[in-house]
Amino acid sequence: MINPYLPKTAKIKKIIKETSDSKLFTFQFVKKIDLKNFNFKHGQFLMLGILGHGEAAFDICSSTIDLKTFDLSIRKVGSLTEKIHKLKIGDQVTVRGPFGNGLPLKKFKDKDLLLVGGGCGFVTMRSFVLDYLAGKLHNGKMNVFYGCSDEESLLFKKEFLTWKKKINLDIVLDRPSKKWKGPRGVITNLFNDKQDFSNTVALIVGPPVMYKFVIEELKKREMKDQDIYVSLERRMHCGVGVCQHCAIGPYYVCKDGPVFSWEQLKDIPGAI
Amino acid sequence: MKTKELYKFLEYLGQQNLVWAPQRVNGELVVDQLENPEDIELTSELPLHSFKKILVPSKEVLFEYKNGKTKSEINSPHQTIFGLTIPDLKAVTFLNQVFAKDPYFQNRIKKTLIVGHSLVPTDNYQFFIEKFQENILEHIKFDIFLAVQKGGKFVVYTGSEDGQRVLDDFGYKYYEHIEYVGPIREEGKDSQMLKIRERFYLNQKIWEEIGDRCIECGKCTMVCPTCFCYNIIDEPGLDKDTGQRCRAWSSCFYTDFSEVAGIEVDKMKPKFLSKTSDRIRFWYEHKFVRCPEEFSLPGCVGCGRCSKVCPVGIDIKKVLQKILKNELK
Numbered sequence: 315m316i317n318p319y320l321p322k323t324a325k326i327k328k329i330i331k332e333t334s335d336s337k338l339f340t341f342q343f344v345k346k347i348d349l350k351n352f353n354f355k356h357g358q359f360l361m362l363g364i365l366g367h368g369e370a371a372f373d374i375c376s377s378t379i380d381l382k383t384f385d386l387s388i389r390k391v392g393s394l395t396e397k398i399h400k401l402k403i404g405d406q407v408t409v410r411g412p413f414g415n416g417l418p419l420k421k422f423k424d425k426d427l428l429l430v431g432g433g434c435g436f437v438t439m440r441s442f443v444l445d446y447l448a449g450k451l452h453n454g455k456m457n458v459f460y461g462c463s464d465e466e467s468l469l470f471k472k473e474f475l476t477w478k479k480k481i482n483l484d485i486v487l488d489r490p491s492k493k494w495k496g497p498r499g500v501i502t503n504l505f506n507d508k509q510d511f512s513n514t515v516a517l518i519v520g521p522p523v524m525y526k527f528v529i530e531e532l533k534k535r536e537m538k539d540q541d542i543y544v545s546l547e548r549r550m551h552c553g554v555g556v557c558q559h560c561a562i563g564p565y566y567v568c569k570d571g572p573v574f575s576w577e578q579l580k581d582i583p584g585a586i
Numbered sequence: 587m588k589t590k591e592l593y594k595f596l597e598y599l600g601q602q603n604l605v606w607a608p609q610r611v612n613g614e615l616v617v618d619q620l621e622n623p624e625d626i627e628l629t630s631e632l633p634l635h636s637f638k639k640i641l642v643p644s645k646e647v648l649f650e651y652k653n654g655k656t657k658s659e660i661n662s663p664h665q666t667i668f669g670l671t672i673p674d675l676k677a678v679t680f681l682n683q684v685f686a687k688d689p690y691f692q693n694r695i696k697k698t699l700i701v702g703h704s705l706v707p708t709d710n711y712q713f714f715i716e717k718f719q720e721n722i723l724e725h726i727k728f729d730i731f732l733a734v735q736k737g738g739k740f741v742v743y744t745g746s747e748d749g750q751r752v753l754d755d756f757g758y759k760y761y762e763h764i765e766y767v768g769p770i771r772e773e774g775k776d777s778q779m780l781k782i783r784e785r786f787y788l789n790q791k792i793w794e795e796i797g798d799r800c801i802e803c804g805k806c807t808m809v810c811p812t813c814f815c816y817n818i819i820d821e822p823g824l825d826k827d828t829g830q831r832c833r834a835w836s837s838c839f840y841t842d843f844s845e846v847a848g849i850e851v852d853k854m855k856p857k858f859l860s861k862t863s864d865r866i867r868f869w870y871e872h873k874f875v876r877c878p879e880e881f882s883l884p885g886c887v888g889c890g891r892c893s894k895v896c897p898v899g900i901d902i903k904k905v906l907q908k909i910l911k912n913e914l915k
Contacts, residue, residue, distance in 0.1 A: 315689040319648040319818070319831070320658055365651045366822040366829050370847065392847040406654050522858075548858060549846050551818045556684065557836075558815040558872060559843060563787075564879045583790060584864055 318554045321363065321408035322348045326401055327383055333467050335390045337399060340376075341407065342383045352381050355416030356441050356451075357517070357545055357573045361553050362386060363408040367397045371550040371568070373519075374412060375437045377444035387437040387469055413553045414572050417442075417543055419452055422515045425541075426454035430528050432461040432501050432520025436469055438545055439519070447480050454513070456481040461501030461520065463488045505531045512536075517573070519545040525586040529576060542576040544586065587758065589738040596623035598756050599666045599699070606640055607668040608633050620668065628669050628734065630705035632889055636674050636811035637667050641681060641694060645834040648690070648818070652828045662694040670702040672718060672726065673887040677811035679727040679769050683881045684814060699752060703732040703740075707889065723764045725771060730761075770882055779884040781910055782874045788912035793870075796905060797863025799898045804837035806892035806900075807869070812877075812885050815843070838868050870905065 328340035343349040354360075354374050363369030370392070376385035390399045401407070427446075429439040439458060445451040458477075462468050464487055477483055484504045486497040497503050501524060516537065518528050525544055532542050548560035548567045555569030563582035565571060579585040587595070599605050600620065607620040608627050615633040617640070620626060649658035670678065678700060685691030704718040723731060729749030732740040742761040744750045753761055807813040817836040822829040836843055841857065848856040859865050877885030886902070893901040 315687065315692060317658060317660075317689050318687075319833075320656060323654065363820075365654065365656075365827075365831070366820050368820045369818065391849070395847065408656075522856075547846060549844055551816065551833075551836075554687075556688070556814075557818070557833075558838060559817075559836075561868070561872065561876060563871060564875050581787065583787070583867070584859065 318410070318552070321361075321369075321410045323406050324348075324409045326403050326405050326407070329401075329403060332387065332469055332471075336387060336467075336469060337390075338375075338385060338387050338470075339398070339401075340383050340385050341409070343409070344406065349382065352384070354378060354381075354384070354412040356419065356445065357416035357438060358412040358414050359572060360384075360386075360409055360411030360413060361550065362398070363410075364394065364397050364401075365408060367394050369408065369410070369551075370394050371413075371547075371553070373438040373545070373572075375440040377441060377448065379445060379448055379450055385440075387434075387440070389434055410553055413568050415570070417515075417517055417545075417573050422452070422454075422541075424453045426457065426511075426514040427452060428457045428459070428511060428514050428516040430459045430461075430501065430516060430518045430520070432524045433463070435519035435521065435524070435545070435547075436460050436462070437519075439517075440470055442517075443477055443481060447477065457509075457514075458483045459501060459504045460485045461488070461504070461524070462486075464490055465494060500527070502527050502531050505535075509535075515541045515543065517543045517545065522547075522586065529586075539577040539580060540575050543573055544576065544579065545572045546574065546585070547572070587732070587740045587742050587760070591758070592732075592740065593623040595756055595758070596620065596626060596668065599668070599752070603664040603666060605666045605668055606637065617667075626669060628703050628705060628732075630671065630707050632671060632673070632707050632891065634809060634891065634894070636677065636809070636889075636891070637670060638677070638681075638811050638814075640665070640667055641678065641691065641698065642685075642814050642835075645832055646690060647830045647832050650828075650830045654827065656831075660689050660693045662690075662697050664697045664699075666699040666701065668701040670700065670728070672702065672704070672706055672722070673889040674811055675700070675702040675726045675728055675731075676887040677889075679725070680812050680877075680881070680883055680885065680887065681814065682727055683769065683883065699729045699748060700727065701730045701732065702726070702728045704734050720764075724767045725769050727766060727769075731764075775878070775882050776884060779874070779878050782884075782906060783878050784914060785909050785912040786871070786875055788914070789909075790867075792905065792908050793863040793867040796900050797861060797866050799900060800839075800862050800866045801898060802839040802841075802862055802865060803897060804839040805895040805897065807837040807839060808835075809891040809895050811889060811891070812873070812887060813837075838872070839865050866900075874906075874909075 323344040324341040327342050330338040332338050359371045359373045361369040362372050372386045374384050375387050390396055431439045446456050486504050546567050550568050551557040551559050553568050555566040560567035562585050605620040608615050608617055609625045615631050617633050617637050649656045728745040731743040744761050744763045745766050815836045816833045818833050820831050844858040845855045873885030
């Protein structure tokens, strides 16, 4: 019987300080067998921990093409993430997973993809973008909407020039500096009447308050419930659909999610 | 089997390993280690705290760690739980489904001899509770079952090879074997459970009403024989880079149950299930939405312990009646 609680060990290979409170970590499994078996789907997460300080869930944000390492963008917001931010290259962490499902990309190979990311939720989008840039995701167009507080807090900003060669990236800032020439305010400000979402599948990841408003915008454009996907955050402990912390109605975010279609969730109180 | 022989059997079991059984301590019926066979009380009364603590300990070590290396030893002691009523046997059956892939629980239950009896609680919680009939035995998990007869006599059934072996070794051969065929009846899923599931989301006012009364104490989750929510927690040792990762009971009524990382507002972390009505709905959702979906079983065995301990008088039977009153569209 597999013991789902025993973690694997990974080592930090690279750390990039992205903002005042966010770092992009690159990890590699220590054991060859773990390295060989590692694979994940876009939108899946894993449980990263430090022995003695517990575990938490993080979405994987690297490409699925090079599986020798994996990236997690981690913001310092709690006791575990504070500890993780103190780690140096070569330090070890515990890893369980990947867990959950991802976006069922095979279902809509030829449709356009709209990725709507707010704040930390934008992290999830990077694995989609990187594989799209490499021509390994899907055949349609890719639109990315990113809502963030200010210029300093933008994640992956050094990569944006490369991204923009192949995808459409729209950014809105809530509290930008005077130099900012782009759109201001909330993420729904990025929607306008010229956009054509008739053949599009959307994925939304962001703070709880965001989902309802973005879904409203998409519904106004007559997007179907089964074409709108959301990835949800909840407290996680077991990762295998037993401990109940992440339950929503009949579902577990860790096992049945974190990506759900709006069709699945629309009648469940408290889902968003 | 007569009462005298039952005591001998208990003494025999006690010589092999630890025996847990209901007994009266200061007027209360409790499940505890049985020192003297004659202290056992086989009764239709339910002990307030069930056997749950024995099969799902309030805290257990998942693994120990030292200098970055983890070590897990899964080796439960052999033990006997004697004297479970049918609702509590149903709870064991249910937990066995929940933890079907859990190496810790499976190791423990394999080494636990479970002995049930046929006295049915007289409390009027008729949801999911039934009178003893022989045909329910193939759907509940036990090793030995005692059908209580008049005059201190028992008809003995076995439900597993372990049960048969123990009785053979003890020297009792007048038992009938019943093969466990899984928790679902031939006639299909429980109709009461299906009715509640269909109507669960039709009237959200129920949760607001009881949410106004509930004080989020979590007592119902502690006494419930099927509540098993847990946290995974790290406990560092005294020496550097040593310690253990454990799992420990949690309760969906506790505020940290649904907290997430983020910026604190008024020293409060962001959390889901932010209202009491959300929490009490979540508790009922687990038992009457998620469990039926996952296991085709209700997460409630109808024991009524939650209603007994509730300090504000929330009665599960009345809540379920309210859900059932909702008309399907």
